[in-house]
Amino acid sequence: MGDFTEETYSGTAAKRFTEGSDSDEADVLTLVLEDGTELHFTFLEVTKLSGAEDVSEGDIVEITSGPYEFSSAFHPIFSIEVK
Secondary structure: OOOOOOEEEEEEEEEEEEEOOHHHOEEEEEEEOOOOOEEEEEEEEEEEEEOOOOOOOOOEEEEEEOOOOOOOOEEEEEEEEEO
16 A cells, blocks of 8 residues: 545536435536546545535535545545635
8 A cells, every 4th residue: 555645626616416326326526627627526424615515516616635445437525625
């Protein structure tokens, strides 16, 4: 195992949706970075939200995330701040 590193991403919340089956659903956010790259993030039960009561499409946000140990295209959100 390597060292844990936090990653920070800033961009526009483009889409929010639910992924998975009834017993294993995840709340997912698509973030568009300044260069147009789209990344997908999963909200956790422990995700800390600041700057607003919720995240909506079009919001400018900063996400603190980290590497995901399983094979997944969705990065976990540790904290998210709506600017």
